[in-house]
Amino acid sequence: MEKEELVSRPYGKIVLSLDNVLLPPEKTATSPSHEDGLDEKSEFELRFVACELIQTAGILLKVPQVAMASGQVLFQRFYYSKSLVRLPMEHTAMAALCLASKIEEAPRRIRDIINVFHHIRQVRAGKKISPLVLDTNYIALKNQVIKAERRILKELGFCVHVQHPHKLIVTYLNLLGAKKNTRLMQLAWNYMNDSLRSDVFVRFTPNAIACACIALAARREGVPLPKNPRPWFELFDVTTSDVHDISVSLLKLYRIEKPDLEKLERKVADLDKSLKDAKLKARLAAGGTLSAGNTPLGAGGSGALSPQLPFSNNASPSTANKENRASSVTVVNVIDDTKRRKDEPVANGVEEVKRRSRSRSRSPSRKRRRRSSSDKRRKHQNGARDSSTSSSTSGSSSEGEDSPRGKKKSDGSRRNRRKEKRRHRSRHRHHRRDQHARSRRRVKKGKARSQSPSVSPRRRDDKRGRSKTDKRAK
Template identity: 60%
Template sequence: MADKQSDTLLAAKVPKHYGRVIINLENCLLPPERLACTASCLDGLDPETEMDLRILGCELIQTAGILLRLPQVAMATGQVLFHRFYHSKSFVRQPMEITAMGCLCCASKVEEAPRRIRDVISVFEHIKQVRGGKTIEPVLLDQGYINLKNQVIKAERRVLKELGFCVHVKHPHKIVVMYLQILGFEKHKRLVQLSWNYMNDSLRTDVFVRFSPETIACACIYLSARKLGIVLPKKPAWYLLFGSVETDLKDISIRILKLYARAKPDADQLDKIVSKLEQAYQESRQRLKQAVQEGGASGVVSGGTATPVKNENHSTFSPGVAVAAVTQQPEINKGISVDSAGSTPSSSKGEEKNHVTSTITKKSSRVVDSPPRSPSLSPSEKQGKDRRRKSRHHSHHHHHHRKKRSRSRSRSRSRSRDDKRREQRERGDRAGNDKDNKRKERESTQKSTTATSDRYGGGEGRDRERDREKERDYKYRSKDNHSLREEKRDSKKERSRHRDRSLSRDRRR
């Protein structure tokens, strides 16, 4: 008992740790094992080609941002999002140009300077035409444009999903100016400008997923001071004041300087390499799918299941993955009862065949013996039948009463609505017949009056008769108009009543 009490006391003292979601800027820095082997490398793309594709994508984002008159912060955010995305996805499976458009659209919204997708597509097409030396033509708003626009929207969503909606980027541009003010070089224009230029060029490398923005700012100042031959404090070292290490500063400086030693990437050559790898990936995927289908079919025949092997280092199937062997499972005979356990397979099959034929003959006899359908019923008979069906349904099936009652209600309401429409139609026909009868009566009375007036030969009598006819016509017209107005009013009331009824039904639901 004493041990149990001590355990409960310890459990009460030790706080419980629950899982939580932490989103901060340190999460954007990737570990070394993730940086060493990217998704593109797993799909067969060599590191140099991948670096050229990264540089080309960032150059596209920068040039398009200048043409769209975006702020530098938005262009920098787009390039950082581009690098982050392609550290988890492959260039072989996600097209570089469309992803660059999606990153630019997303960055413009993040930095509160949104641009239309149509403008982004037009600018990228313009850049492509200028680089290819083609005649500059506007983008046609055809089906191809609509498909491209949908692809850009999907790419933007994919970027957001892959980054977990953590799209905030802390840029080191302000940090550079602040550090130079602390060091007393804020009025040295060449140092400030060169540090700023190195900062913008570093966006084309992957230093923003490797180091913090404070370290990158220190590296840009370090490289600029070495380039201009400016001496900075050494005892103690100035970068220690900002929490940086010299090895990291040298690493960033080397990565930035390597950019200027590289040849300009050829877009057409890179497209050919990526298209070859993409074709190989699609073929391997098709082969894998066929093998899985064949394995699944053989597994169904032999009572087993086929499971394809998934690459642990990648989120999807890689091209070089082989299909796993089909695992066999023991057959379970579910159709044989306990009494017929000792019977032979042939006898059991014969019994199953006889059972199937008997069930078929029963069904066919049911179909033949089914009574003929009743003739069409009048609306009142239908309503009575619905009421009887509802009462029978409530007595027997009480557990499904809500769903079926709503159906019967809607049916009865629709039927009553049809009856009302039919009555209105009949009323209109009756009114039309009454009008014809009245007109005939008027014609007959007019003939008789003219005959009497001719008989007695009085012009005054004719005038009086005409006046009476006019008064009579006016009365009939006013009566007809009044009846039409009443019918319209009744139809409006019926419509409003039906609308109130449907609203109350929706509220009850």
């Protein structure tokens, strides 16, 4: 019993089946766009223009007709769950075409789809055709198309399969004995493609749409179809009311004037702005009165700061507690630092703010560089001059004070001068030796160059000193 109960429990609200392709009448009666203030005529025109854009873009992208038809059906389904006022029509049309091309195994890149829609818009507006600039606006548009594609999948519950009645037209005409009447078949096929601009695919079954297209084509061409004892379409489980409603919806497409897309977009933008303003006013009215406790000062408005810091606008209590804890730690550290400085003894009656260590760590920037002999000589002379001045000053101070510390300092300075002289002599000696070696090399090179270029040096190949040329001569 427990196993049966677990199996019969439903796991989701979305039913994935081939029969789940039609919307119920209560959902098609009023659309979300109509609830947002868009009139029925404007909604019909927007749907018509979007489906035409999908069809034209599919032709330019060389997408199969099945993919174009699937994109238009997905577009019609989506805007029965979302509003044309809140979500832009063009982005959804691009996303529907991109998704349909993937479903029908003829995928196209989003970049190509955006370029084609940009080209169609320029042609319709009569502007000079120019390529789309790949800037930040293009990247933002591409991201919007990707988001719209995800939104379509989410709203439709991934039920993206579409039953197309194109094959049914050929099958039904074969059964009616009009297989050789190619004109009748082509006209019924054209009615079928035009019906994609309307919402008949989300309200009626594919066999009903195929029968209505055949009935309209036969009526226009004057081809008689059997009516007695019953109409021929009842053979395919189609009622007279369905054929009548579909025919009226199709003929309505040929009576409307060409819609003005710019005017429709302005109308939608105005409605969207009014909705956003109303939403903002309602939000302000709901949260307009603020309590006195929200101020950063303490309770009662006394002006004294509270011991705990106030929360930031977007901070949660946990993050605020962390900030308060960190601020208290920093305050304690500052207080301890000031106490330590006060307890430390002062040097020469002046408090020392910064103490540098005497041991200097040699950084890469302070590495000793090689100096020339002139730089070394100049440095040595400056050092000797400085040492003589320091010795004279130390001598005068020692004479004035007559302290043993001054004598020790003077002895140390003399010792340092002697060491520096010895170092300088050794460097000078090594430098002179290197100079002589360089001059000798230059003399040797000069002698080698002074020889005539015609006389080539002999190469000694054996112990006796005979060259290869002598060997050959012998």
